[in-house]
Amino acid sequence: MVLWFRCNEIIPGTSLGILFIAVILGIYFLQLEFSGFPAKDRICRMASNYTENLEQFKEEKHKAFVVGYTGEVGKELVKQLANSNLYEKVVLIGRREVPPEKIHGVEFEQRVVDFEKLDEHADAFSDLDVGYCCLGTTKGKAGADGFVKVDFDYVLSVGQTAKSKGCKHFSLVSSQGANKDSAILYTRIKGQIEEALKNLQFNRLSVFRPGVIMCEREESRPVEAVARTLLKPIAFFFPTAMTTPVGYVATSMINNALSKTEKTYELYENKAIHELAKMAEAPKGCKSKK
Template sequence: MASYFILGSTGLCGSHFLTTALQSSEISKILTISRRQPTPKQKDIDVSKLQTTVEKDTDKWPELITKNSKELVGSSTPIKGNTFFSGFGTTRKAAGSAENFLAIDRDINIKAFQAAKDSGIYETAVLVSAMNSNINSSFLYPKAKGEIEEAVVKMGFKRTIILKPGVLLGERDESKGFPNNLSETIGGFLRNTLHVEKGAYPIYGDEVGKVGLFLSLKPAEKEGEVLYVGPSELLQIARENGFSKQ
C-alpha cells in the first residue's frame, strides 16, 4: 500500500487526481497542502485516509512537506511506492505580473519537489506540465513549464512522470480568461473529430487525473525512469482504460 502527497489538490487536474486516489484500494494515505481546503469531486466519498494542511503562506510549504512526510514515515505506512504529485499552477493574469507568475508557478513547484526528494520518502514524481513546454521558448508560460520539467528530472527520483496535456476541459472554480475560454470552446467542439490536433488535443481534467494515477501505480521498469506523456498519448491511455469522457 502506497502513500501520496498531492500539491494542487484544489485545481482542475489535482482535484480529480485526489478524488481518484481516495477511491483507490492501493493507496493507504493521502497528504495535501494547499491555500484552501480541498474538496473531492464526488459526494459521499470516504476521506478517512486524507490528511490536509491549509497554509496560505506558500513560503512555508517546503518545510511543511518535509515535516508531514517524515511524520508519515513514523506510521505503519511503508515507503515503497510513495508518490509526490503536483498539478499546482497559475496564470500570468492571476499572478499579476511575469515575476509573480514565475515565483508561484515555477518556483513553488521546484521547491516542493525538492523538499519531497530530500525527504527520501517518495519514489515517484508526477508533474502536470503542458504540451508546449519548452525551456528554450521565448514565451513565458512554455519556458517556465520547461524549466520545472528539467529541474524535477534532474532531482533523480526513481521514476518521474511528466504529463503534457493539451487544452484542458472541465469546470473550474475560477475562469482563466477569454483566450483560455475560447480554446476550451474550440477544443470541446473538435475533441471527438478527425481534427482533434487542430483543437490542441483537448482533454478533461478528470481524464488527466485518472491517467496520472494509473501510470503512477504501475511499477517502474528501471531505476531513474522518466516518462513524458504527450497530449495524444494521454487521450489514448484514457480511451484504452475506460477513463475517457464523451
C-alpha cells in the first residue's frame, strides 16, 4: 500500500520532470534551428557566385595538401577532392602510408612525415598553397597529454611549416564549443589552437566548428557510437543543432576554399557548415540564385 502510494507520487513527478526538460530542450533546439548566424550574408554571396568561382578556381591551378587524411573527415575530404578535379595536385601528408583502398581507392601522392620533427620534413609541404587540416585524437585514445600534443602541438607545427613553405589558405577542423578559456580540456585546446593559428597570419585562415560528426566510424569507439545513436533523433528534427554529417564537413571546406572572399579569417559554426555544404544549391535563407 505504502509502495503503491509512493510510486503514484514518484512516477508522475518523474514523467513531468522529463517532459519539462524535453520541452525546454525542444524550445532551445528550435530557436537554434531557426535563428540566423553570423556568416550568413557572406555564404549567400559566395553561393550566388558559386559557378563562376568554381571555374576560376580550377583555372588558377591550385595545389593542396590534406593532413589527417586517414581519419573520418579526412577520408571523406579526399574522396570529394578526387571527384571534384578542383586542384592541379593534392598531396596527402600523414604519419603512415595507407593502401588506396583505405581512402576510397584514391591514388593521390602520399608523403610520410614525423610530426615530432616536422621541420625535418618541411619539404613535404613545398609548393602547396591550400592546406586542409583534419588531424586530431581524443583524450580516451591518447591520454590528456597525447591529446594536447596532437590537437595543439602537431596542428600548430603543421600550420607553421605549411606557412613557411608557401601555404596561403589554411582550413582547420576545430569543434563546436571551442573556447580558449573553457574549463573543459577538449574545447579549451580547440580554442587555443584556433588562436595560435590566427597568430601565424595566413593570407586566409578558415576555421570550421562542427558538432558531433555523424559517420560510420571504422575504428571502434563505443562511447561515441552510443552518443551518435542517441543523437540520431535530434539530428533528424534539429539537423544543425548538435550534429554534422561527415560529408557536410568535407563539402563545406571545399566550397569555402573555392569561393572568393575579402576576409583573412573566417569562422564557421555548425549551422554555417551546413549552409556552406549546400552552396551548390541556394542555401536556406538566401535569396534564390540569379
